[in-house]
Amino acid sequence: MPPVPESAWEMDTKRSRLLGRLALLCILLIQAGLSLRLRGTAFQDEALYIASGHYELANLLHGDKLPVDFAAYFSGHPKLYPVVAAVVDSQFGLTGVRLLSLLFMLGATGLLYSLTRRLFNPRAGLGAAALFSVLQSTIVLGNFATYDAAAIFLLALAAWAVVRTDRMNDLAVLLAAPPAALAFGVKYASGMYLPTLVVLAVITAHRHRGLRALVRGVALGAGIVALLGVGYVLSGPLGGISSTTTDRAKGTDTAATMLSHSAEWGGLVFLAALGGSIAYALRARMGEMPWLGAETSGRWRRVALGLVLTGTALLAPAYQIHLHTEISLYKHVGFGLLFAAPMAGLGMARLVGPHFRHPQLGILLYVLTLVFGMVQAQRAYSFPDSTQMTAYLRTVVDKKGTYLAEEQEVPAYYLRDKTDWTQWQNSYFMDYRGKDGKQYTGPDAFRQAVRDGKFDAIVMHGDVSPVTYAAVKEGLKNNSHYRLAAVFPYTTSSGEHAYRIWVKR
Template sequence: MPETPESAWSVDGRRSTLISRCALLLILFVQAGLSLRLRGTAFQDEALYIASGHYELANLVHGTPLPVDFASYFSGHPKLYPVLAAVVDTQFGLTGVRLTSLLFMLAATALLYATTRRLFNTRAALGAAALFAVVQSTMVLGYLATYDAAAVFLLSLALHLVVRTGRMPVHAVLLAAPPIALAIGVKYAAGLYAPTLVLLAVLTAYRHRGPKALIRGAVLGAGALALLGIGYALSGPLGGISSTTTDRAHGTDTAWTMLRHSAQWGGLVFLTALGGSVAYVVKARMVEMPWVAGSTPGRVRRALLGVLLTGTALLATAYQIHIQTEISLYKHVGFGLLFAAPLAGLGMARLVGPHFRHPQLGIMLFVLTLVFGMVQAQSSYSFPDSRQTMAYLRTIVDRKGSYLVEEQEVPGYYLRDVTGWNQWQNTYGMDYHAKNGKDLSGPAAFEAAVRDGHFDAIVLHGGVTPEVDEAVRSALRTSDRYRLAASFPFTTSSGTSAYRIWVKQ
């Protein structure tokens, strides 16, 4: 007769493994459905990255000169995600690129499950996957054609490899170095989470190696830095690293605003992770079967693990408070929640209790996270509908004209087959030599350019650059060079507005 385990719950048998994987599959289906319910034409960032990818791809394959140095202001390497997006876009269009993001986010959730299961247990793993799958950032990034989803996937892969190789020889941790370096290359802000992975490499091995685990962290850090150094040497100047990440211009958003919004987007998961951390420090196991023996990590290590993973959820908010800007914070919060999710899953398991004593509490937590996530995702994923505008512009533009539009990326992407990138002038800034001989910049430059009839068409919808918009409208009201040719209304979560198109007479 085979040896019978002390308790069926003390081992992962075939039945429990099959049930947990079926539950994970159900979670992934829910996650996919929540992301796929989001709809809209190309967002400004999506249009920018895909369009730039086409230009970068042409430069790589045919040596075609780039219309602009994308590397000087991108927050990720322009020859990584943008090129992948362009390849997919060529075959499957914008929907295909968004589905690629969905695959990245589904893979991240699956890797999170595997990581949490290895750190704690299956129940915590399912809780972590369920909570991460329904937060606002996961839903949005799962159907947004930007490099955020790819970066989250690479970080989740690195996280899993760090935990997975905890008992292997020290050099095995180098498996996590390529995804760390690649994640930072794809999105420079991912470097904010590299120290967490290095420290985790020490904590996951300390129980088995003692102080020698420090070597493991040093090896991982050195490996990632070496790969980043090689990549930087081969890629050439990357001005975007400083302009978008390390030395980004400070904004005017208040700390209170960012703390409040971060709490709305990830507060429930963070509080659950905090509760899980405290419960884990107090008791390593839920003690459903006190008769089952087995060693557990020491209390100090448990506390450090809780502080490290839960505290990582605060990094994005803390950094953006430092630079006083809320731009992309709704996406960056999700990066930190990836690391806090394992302890949130553990907190959810402890909330339910041994023998599923209080399942209603776990259900309530999940439903609240789901409802908040759905409402917030719908609000964040609300872009102006540009279909009619792009269709009309296609009838009036060519490769000779000059066009003013608040966000050049959207027409630059949709109309790249009939116009060049540099034919589109945005309203963020411009230097202009007026016909009266004056050199102007800022709103005055736009006003003078309109009065001089410099642009062949002007497209405004308001809300992006109010001062410039007012200067342009002022010039249009007193100029007989343009006529209002079309107006296409749209509605977003911010209200109702319209694309207004003026054509040069």
């Protein structure tokens, strides 16, 4: 057998960079297509953040009083992403805000490729970008007008800055502090990943500095803390940090359910990252260029890098298991996998082997991740079509009425030119003093308010607040105040449902 020629893939040449960028462009186009194929009217969270952004913007520009204290229950600062979303919404509507999320997610994938290429090589960078780009969370958040996409982009930017400055002056790592602190401000749950950035700053520089690399970690940690302190002083009280993040109310979801779903949404990429970490710990290179063997980093550094990056993928599932709640887990899984993706890309490269011996294995991993991501994203993006509902409500609402609506954020967003935020009552909680002089709370409050004819219109479908829906139906029995005015069926991944609208006679 003739000797096999050495591969140039492991060398950062002009040709390899060009091929890598062309392949990355294809990956980004596929990612954009997968996100843009999702369709739907505004989801409850999207409507909430964009609508609040309009009120926050009016408060900043004109001093208008806020209808409610959004900072008291938002899981991100209401004057950051919501304001940006409102500006875009004013010019380009909901589609424009969703496209902004797509740009954030495409940017995160591009930064992921760049930092992985610097950590390892272009082949691993392409593997990381390819796997991350087809995850369910990546696809969904690329067409979802919430602050998750912005937070992921900022974390990716901070991680890229940490890796990019590994050979620069120790204080150059402070370039990662602003995007890291801003990521926390945009979405408080991003704070879970700030320690990973600090540790990464030490590990990436240890090869060149030894123990002096600790200075980088201390500098980055201090920089982030200082910026967060300044931001907290300037922003004032932020009750949403405790109510949505640090002291969130515990739910009833089981650990087994959340582990199962986490495995469905990111298990393949996590296993690839785990395999990449083990392979990297055992051997720094695949042997394509054996003469470079002496230039690799030490085993303990390689082990630490694999543990930190791969282990970060477990943070969100572990924390939500602690809280017994699966709310937003399908999105939060993607935050951790952003950090695990470099090791997953390396794992894919090791599967393929030196000189592309087994390309079918890498293709199989990518195709499986793609298929699972497409199917799961389509299921997760299935929410009520509110087109007919909001069109009908436009004919019956005005600036004077009071309205009860399940997911009230959706009609409040679409009808903000005809109603104010405070005119809409949600279906989660209510205190009400009835006409009989008694004080009611919870379902009893909704039941009595309907009996008294408090609301000028009622919009319910029963999927979000079944207990309240049952109480409202009891209040409507033999009730001469209301008539059923319209029923608008819709279909989601959970089956057939319908909006029911009652209006006051």
